Amino acid sequence: MTEQIVDIPWGRFQALSAVEKVPYLMQDNGAPYHTLFAQQFSAELLDDLARLANKIRAIAKTRAGTEFLKTQVSHKRAMLYFSQPSSRTFLSFMSACQILGVQTGEVRDTSISSEFKGESREDSVRTFSSYFDLIVMRTPEKGLAENMAWVLSNSERPIPIINAGSGQDQHPTQALLDIYTLLRSFERSGGLRDKTVVFCGDLLRGRTVRSLSYLLTNYSNIRQIFVAPPQLQVGEDIVAALKQKNTAFEVTTDFHAVLPEADAVYMTRIQDEWDNDKGDSDRIDTRLFKFGMRELELLPSRGIIMHPLPRRDEIATDIDSDPRAMYWRQMRNGMWIRAALIAVTFGCDKRIHEYFRHNY
Numbered sequence: 001m002t003e004q005i006v007d008i009p010w011g012r013f014q015a016l017s018a019v020e021k022v023p024y025l026m027q028d029n030g031a032p033y034h035t036l037f038a039q040q041f042s043a044e045l046l047d048d049l050a051r052l053a054n055k056i057r058a059i060a061k062t063r064a065g066t067e068f069l070k071t072q073v074s075h076k077r078a079m080l081y082f083s084q085p086s087s088r089t090f091l092s093f094m095s096a097c098q099i100l101g102v103q104t105g106e107v108r109d110t111s112i113s114s115e116f117k118g119e120s121r122e123d124s125v126r127t128f129s130s131y132f133d134l135i136v137m138r139t140p141e142k143g144l145a146e147n148m149a150w151v152l153s154n155s156e157r158p159i160p161i162i163n164a165g166s167g168q169d170q171h172p173t174q175a176l177l178d179i180y181t182l183l184r185s186f187e188r189s190g191g192l193r194d195k196t197v198v199f200c201g202d203l204l205r206g207r208t209v210r211s212l213s214y215l216l217t218n219y220s221n222i223r224q225i226f227v228a229p230p231q232l233q234v235g236e237d238i239v240a241a242l243k244q245k246n247t248a249f250e251v252t253t254d255f256h257a258v259l260p261e262a263d264a265v266y267m268t269r270i271q272d273e274w275d276n277d278k279g280d281s282d283r284i285d286t287r288l289f290k291f292g293m294r295e296l297e298l299l300p301s302r303g304i305i306m307h308p309l310p311r312r313d314e315i316a317t318d319i320d321s322d323p324r325a326m327y328w329r330q331m332r333n334g335m336w337i338r339a340a341l342i343a344v345t346f347g348c349d350k351r352i353h354e355y356f357r358h359n360y
């Protein structure tokens with residue numbers, strides 16, 4: 001429960017591992033209060049969120065259901081504080097808020113907020129907390145979301161923070177929608193257990209890969225295969241987490257060799273915005289790490305193709321019409337699972353379950 005986060009100074013909290021931080025971030029009922037890391041989500045919690053998201057999407061199909069949902073959190077306001085570019089995460093959080101009746105405000109350009117005048121991040125976030133009941137935060141700075149969560153928990157307005165992408169570090173709500181997509185795709189083939197997930201592209205700097213790889217360790221007999229040019233191969237932190245969780249994994253450059261074994265392929269963009277020197281990424285040969293018609297032929301009929309998007313040329317547009325191309329549905333799933341996350345954050349999930357039981 002959040003009171004606990006006041007019992008620990010920032011320096012000591014910061015020094016804990018993500019797993020050690022988890023108890024400080026959860027509510028007494030096991031739901032997240034602040035959502036900062038993938039490590040906060042067990043398989044049970046993921047299943048609960050997926051079930052709730054399914055019910056919200058079913059209820060939202062009717063006008064009466066839409067009206068019901070809109071009253072659930074209409075007494076709360078959310079600040080969408082995105083100091084780094086975003087289309088999907090921003091719009092899906094905004095849509096999720098609208099579904100549940102949460103009013104939203106936004107800062108997307110700090111050159112027109114008082115940060116431009118030299119206001120500190122702490123003061124800015126405390127200012128938002130004066131007017132809002134939730135902050136959804138995207139930032140290029142690793143660790144900033146958790147720092148702000150600690151700051152708010154130690155203020156007179158300890159409102160929750162949801163990390164909507166923090167530097168190269170984590171993107172926990174993207175991982176939630178990825179898991180939700182996988183669970184829906186495999187609901188008739190045994191769920192997520194005994195599956196092989198192939199990650200391909202820029203695995204070093206992709207925060208979505210880090211968060212999803214961790215969430216997958218919740219499921220039994222999952223095999224993760226990382227395919228990337230050596231310069232962009234998955235980081236030591238992910239390797240250490242997989243070893244610690246006894247999750248089977250492989251690291252390779254041979255995409256074609258592993259594609260026939262894939263239940264899911266998770267493509268990623270080359271994240272050149274993180275280049276130390278402009279043009280560094282252009283010097284890496286990425287031609288063997290793209291998905292086109294040849295790769296489609298190698299993918300089993302059960303295999304799905306995912307991408308957090310945005311894409312550049314790593315998935316050919318010819319692939320979009322194949323039934324295994326899941327990325328557009330994956331993106332829309334983000335709206336439903338984020339609505340479910342907001343519902344559990346504010347504790348209105350029981351009412352939604354009851355409404356569903358009485359009406360469906």
Ligand code: CP
Nearest residue numbers: 086087088089308309
């Ligand atoms: N997947 C994702 O985070 O997309 P945006 O950057 O558009 O939010």
